[in-house]
Amino acid sequence: MTNDSSIRLGLCCIFRDQPIRFRNTTVKSISSMERDAALSKLAGLCLANAEALLASLEFCADNGISCFRINSQILPLKTHADCGYDVLDLPDGVEIVRRFKACGEYARDHALRTCFHPDQFVVLNSPRPEVVDRSIAELEYQAEVAEWVGADVVNIHGGGAYGDKPDALARFAQTLKRLSDRARNRLTVENDDTTYTPSDLLPLCQSEGIPLVYDVHHHRCNQDDLSVEEATAAAISTWNRRPMFHLSSPIEGWKGPKPQRHHDFIDVQDFPDCWRGLSLTIEVEAKAKEVAVLRLKKQLTERGFV
DNA sequence: AGCGGTCAAGTTGAT
DNA sequence: ATCAACTTGACCGCT
Numbered sequence: 001m002t003n004d005s006s007i008r009l010g011l012c013c014i015f016r017d018q019p020i021r022f023r024n025t026t027v028k029s030i031s032s033m034e035r036d037a038a039l040s041k042l043a044g045l046c047l048a049n050a051e052a053l054l055a056s057l058e059f060c061a062d063n064g065i066s067c068f069r070i071n072s073q074i075l076p077l078k079t080h081a082d083c084g085y086d087v088l089d090l091p092d093g094v095e096i097v098r099r100f101k102a103c104g105e106y107a108r109d110h111a112l113r114t115c116f117h118p119d120q121f122v123v124l125n126s127p128r129p130e131v132v133d134r135s136i137a138e139l140e141y142q143a144e145v146a147e148w149v150g151a152d153v154v155n156i157h158g159g160g161a162y163g164d165k166p167d168a169l170a171r172f173a174q175t176l177k178r179l180s181d182r183a184r185n186r187l188t189v190e191n192d193d194t195t196y197t198p199s200d201l202l203p204l205c206q207s208e209g210i211p212l213v214y215d216v217h218h219h220r221c222n223q224d225d226l227s228v229e230e231a232t233a234a235a236i237s238t239w240n241r242r243p244m245f246h247l248s249s250p251i252e253g254w255k256g257p258k259p260q261r262h263h264d265f266i267d268v269q270d271f272p273d274c275w276r277g278l279s280l281t282i283e284v285e286a287k288a289k290e291v292a293v294l295r296l297k298k299q300l301t302e303r304g305f306v
Numbered sequence: 307a308g309c310g311g312t313c314a315a316g317t318t319g320a321t
Numbered sequence: 322a323t324c325a326a327c328t329t330g331a332c333c334g335c336t
Contacts, residue, residue, distance in 0.1 A: 001333075012328050026332065068312055069328070080314060120327055121315035134315065157327090160317050193327085194318055246328095257319095285328060 007275065009291050010113070010244075011060060011284035012267055020055045023048045024073045030083045037081070043090040045076050050099035053149070057103060061110040065293055067244075067281050068107075069115050072138075072147060078223075079137045081294045100148040113281055115153035115244065116142045123159040125172040136178055139221075142181035143244060153244055154186040155213045156238030158196035165196070169204050187302055188213045190246065191231075193260045197224035198231040205238040212238045215246035216272055217285070221260045229274045236278070243278075247271065248285040264288040268299045276305050 014022065016244060023045045030038045034185045053070065056206050060068050062207065075082040107114055110161045122135040142154050162168050176184060190213040191198045198212065214235035216228060226234065249267040250259035264287045273280070286292035300306045 014329055021331085022329095024313095024331065028313075029333065071329075077314080081316085117328060119315085120317070123316055126316075128316090138315085162317090248328095260327085262328085283328090287329080288314070289329085 006239055006277060006279045007300065008066035008113070008242075008281045009293050009297055010035060010069060010115070010281055011056075011065050011290055012069045012117075012283055013071040014289055015056070015059070015113045016287075016289040016291050017058040018059055020052055022052050022071055022074065027077065027080060030077060039085060039090050042083075042085060043092045043096065045280050046074075046087070046090065046096045047092060047099065049074050049076075050096060053069065053100070053103045054106060057106050057112055057114075059290065061106075061162075063290070063294060064297060065290070066111070066285065067115065069283060070145070072116065072119050072142065072150065073162065075141065078141045079134065082146050083222055088219045094256055096147060100145060103198075104148055104150040113153075113171050113242075113244075114146075114151040115155060116146055116151055117155050118142055120157070122156050123154070124175040125159040125162075125168045127162060127171075132175055136175070136183075137171055139183045139187070140180060143180065143186055146186055147182050152186060152241065153189040153211075153213070155187050155190055155244070157190055157192045158201055159217065161195050165200060169200070173204060173208055185294065190215050190245070191218050191222070193218040193221040197222055197226075198235065199224035199226055202234055202238070210236075210238070211243070211305075213242070213244050214247060215248075217246065217248040217250070217260075217262075217270070219286065221252070232272065232274055232278075242279045242281055244283065245275070246285055260263070262287055263303070266296045268303070271300065272298075 056068055087096055118138055122138050123131055124135055126132050153269045184243050189201055201212055212235040249263040249270045251261040251263045262285055284293045
């Protein structure tokens with residue numbers, strides 16, 4: 001069984017070939033409707049997304065994919081200033097929650113890990129208070145769904161530098177105090193490809209007890225004084241549970257014009273040798289989605305890496 | 307039914 | 322100054 005092996009692979013959010021699709025809508029559409037009609041529409045989307053999530057988890061369990069990242073719009077427009085809503089105010093709100101909790105039971109029964117990755121608009125260290133407020137609201141929403149489905153990771157980036165990284169990271173640490181326990185206990189931070197390297201983030205991780213999601217592709221694009229081996233070891237030490245790492249390959253090779261962009265598939269050469277034999281969850285960030293995860297899994301198996 | 311323009315949000319860096 | 326990039330195409334109004 002693949003779930004017994006030490007390297008476990010994760011799929012990010014969507015499928016290329018499988019007929020599993022998540023629904024969404026637009027502010028323009030919801031705003032144009034009467035409130036009751038809008039809430040009915042949103043409820044339908046939430047119910048459909050809970051079903052799509054269960055289908056996603058079933059595919060992962062059936063194909064030896066051990067982790068699934070849940071997209072940020074799983075409850076569409078949940079935190080929008082005008083269109084936002086409490087789930088229990090939706091028609092079928094109780095049923096929506098019940099279906100997400102059923103996803104959590106399925107994941108637990110099949111040893112599947114789940115996680116969230118709030119997108120670039122979540123910036124805990126912004127100097128703009130309204131940006132921080134919206135970011136906290138988004139984290140609290142994703143943490144609520146994470147609790148229903150048993151996701152143990154809500155992963156974000158360090159945010160902006162604003163010309164002074166230490167100052168910006170100090171603001172990040174201050175903002176953590178405003179999070180609920182359920183958001184704070186799931187929060188992780190990831191090195192990015194333009195601003196924060198593993199070296200930048202590790203002191204924050206250590207002082208605040210936040211695990212570092214080590215993205216080796218970002219690290220290769222945005223280097224610091226640490227080798228891949230050193231960053232790997234340091235990142236692992238920040239985790240009180242199975243570490244989660246990210247892996248991707250450059251779209252046109254490392255000598256191409258934009259190596260930070262992701263390829264459809266993973267070049268197995270980009271899989272760090274030093275990860276071999278470690279107990280890790282590796283989220284595969286590749287545009288071919290489940291097809292790429294399964295291809296990498298096969299290649300790693302052939303090489304005896306898993 | 308099919309087509310094409312549009313889509314909540316932040317920040318950085320390339321052009 | 323504009324815009325692409327970031328985990329990803331999907332939605333919706335028009336014909």
